[in-house]
Amino acid sequence: MIQPGSTDAIAVLGGTGRQGRGLAQWFARAGLRVIVGSRDPVRAREAVAGWPATGPPPEVADYVAASARADVVVLAVPFVSVDPLLQELQPHFKDGTLVIDVMVPVTFAGGKIALIDVAEGSAAEHVRARLPPAVRVACAFKTVPAHLLGAGFGPLDCDEFVCGDSDEARSSASALVALLPGLRPVDVGPLSRARSIEHLTTLAIAINRRHKTHDARFRVVGL
Ligand SMILES: NC(=O)c1ccc[n+]([C@@H]2O[C@H](COP(=O)([O-])OP(=O)(O)OC[C@H]3O[C@@H](n4cnc5c(N)ncnc54)[C@H](OP(=O)(O)O)[C@@H]3O)[C@@H](O)[C@H]2O)c1
Numbered sequence: 001m002i003q004p005g006s007t008d009a010i011a012v013l014g015g016t017g018r019q020g021r022g023l024a025q026w027f028a029r030a031g032l033r034v035i036v037g038s039r040d041p042v043r044a045r046e047a048v049a050g051w052p053a054t055g056p057p058p059e060v061a062d063y064v065a066a067s068a069r070a071d072v073v074v075l076a077v078p079f080v081s082v083d084p085l086l087q088e089l090q091p092h093f094k095d096g097t098l099v100i101d102v103m104v105p106v107t108f109a110g111g112k113i114a115l116i117d118v119a120e121g122s123a124a125e126h127v128r129a130r131l132p133p134a135v136r137v138a139c140a141f142k143t144v145p146a147h148l149l150g151a152g153f154g155p156l157d158c159d160e161f162v163c164g165d166s167d168e169a170r171s172s173a174s175a176l177v178a179l180l181p182g183l184r185p186v187d188v189g190p191l192s193r194a195r196s197i198e199h200l201t202t203l204a205i206a207i208n209r210r211h212k213t214h215d216a217r218f219r220v221v222g223l
Helices: 018-029 041-048 063-069 079-092 123-128 167-177 191-211
Strands: 009-013 033-037 059-061 072-075 098-101 136-139 158-164 183-190
Touching (some): 009 018, 009 063, 018 033, 018 041, 059 063, 098 167, 123 136, 123 191, 158 167
Parallel strands (some): 009 072, 158 183
8 A cells, every 4th residue: 555655656647637736746745756647748847846845756757657657546637538548558557556547437518517428337447447457446536626636735624435446446545535634535335336426526516517616525424
């Protein structure tokens, strides 16, 4: 399990984007060794410029190099771009790498929010089907809004749902969630729960639209 202060590395693919950059910055702030993965090293260097120096300095790399060096790989790219990316990355993962799927397969066609049909059931299961068995897969950080991840490091004050293909994948992903102040991991079981989590994200987007906010997120009571 990756921990602050260890030499293990976490790569965030799409680490220049809204969700990926926010997550990468939180992980770096928690003291993890972070690799920001990008198709464009210049963009990646710009993304990490000015981060507070609280842990190892953030590294930048293209997607293949970032994945090959990492023990945990966060997929924070658009769902529509993930198939060619996984095909390219497949031979480069280390055995035992944990891949964390953050993607929500959503479309906004005609102004309507809808989940894209995914044959495997969810984005997370789609990813699982395209990776070698020695790579573990978990799903997390799908319902926390990028807007808050980038908002000056205040406590996030919500729960984050985690599912995965093994107890180990879920507990490692939950430990990462718990590194973000105010974010409580809620283990919801196997990867087949990922579609429910993706539905919750579309619900949060709809709530945001209806109530003219960007901050909707979830808290489970009774746990
Ligand atoms: N925004 C949110 O609130 C939120 C919440 C939960 C989950 N998510 C999920 O997180 C993922 C990223 O969302 P985002 O809002 O951060 O998107 P974004 O700001 O557009 O960033 C996406 C990143 O993906 C990378 N990328 C790789 N291949 C790409 C391609 N073919 N086309 C475009 N970008 C590509 C880009 O990095 P390089 O160009 O540097 O390679 C880009 O910085 C999505 O799957 C989304 O569903 C987002």
